[in-house]
Amino acid sequence: MSDKISVTLTVNGQPSTVRALPDTPLLWVLREELKLTGTRFGCGVGQCGACTVHIDGQPNHACLNAISSMQGRTVTTIEGLAPAGDHPLQRAWIAEQVPQCGYCQSGQIMRAAGLLNEKRRPSREEIVHYMQPNLCRCGTYARIVRAIERASKEG
Ligand code: FES
Ligand code: FES
Structure with missing residues (x-):
């Protein structure tokens, strides 16, 4: 049934x-x-x-x-x-070589995109706070923060 x-x-x-x-x-x-x-x-x-x-x-x-x-x-x-994979965050992710195993990264980028939609130039503290719900078993957190900072400046 x-x-x-x-x-x-x-x-x-x-x-x-x-x-x-x-x-x-x-x-x-x-x-x-x-x-x-x-x-x-x-x-x-x-x-x-x-x-x-x-x-x-x-x-x-x-x-x-x-x-x-x-x-x-x-x-x-x-x-x-970004259909061509060239969203400012995706470019920044490559420039900062963020992923390790990669498993968590699409979720990280989608959350980061939500942050930049809300606030174009977030502070480092705001980035760290906003990204807290997304875990990375490989510990790429520092590179994630750097990539978001880069995208917020270059996007
Ligand atoms: S799979 Fe949805 S929050 Fe973990
Ligand atoms: S890159 Fe491996 S879990 Fe985040």
């Missing part, structure tokens, strides 16, 4: 209609249905930030938002941040 529902949302500027069980996390719809695998599964319970996307323009955890809550909403993933 299927209790799947149809949900239409906008993902990276494209209207998308998906069918899924109501409590399916947005994360699995993005990865499994829409094949947008840049958004990562870390903890699944809102504790690591690996799954960070923008929902209606705000950083949010894709693992915590059920697809049933997504009707009519707008989602941006790392694939849609």
